[in-house]
Amino acid sequence: MTDKKTSFYIVWCPSSPSPPKYRHAYLHDAEREAARLAGSNPQMEFFVMETRLVACARHPVDIELFETGDSDGIPF
Numbered sequence: 001m002t003d004k005k006t007s008f009y010i011v012w013c014p015s016s017p018s019p020p021k022y023r024h025a026y027l028h029d030a031e032r033e034a035a036r037l038a039g040s041n042p043q044m045e046f047f048v049m050e051t052r053l054v055a056c057a058r059h060p061v062d063i064e065l066f067e068t069g070d071s072d073g074i075p076f
Helices: 025-040
Strands: 011-014 047-050 053-056 062-067
Touching: 011 025, 025 047
Parallel strands: none
Antiparallel strands: 011 047, 053 062
């Protein structure tokens, strides 16, 4: 493992045909975007997801952890 990267947030809609592309640096920005998208798309759910790690097929496989905003350690 290498040094930790800075975590980011994405807004994901499971019923959308395209994957999320924008990386939000702050939780409140991602929450605001999820609310905006939900308001424009009735009946669709928008989830705010935080990165935890990334895996890349190198030899050997390299796994990098992300620093998160967890203060209490509770995963929800």
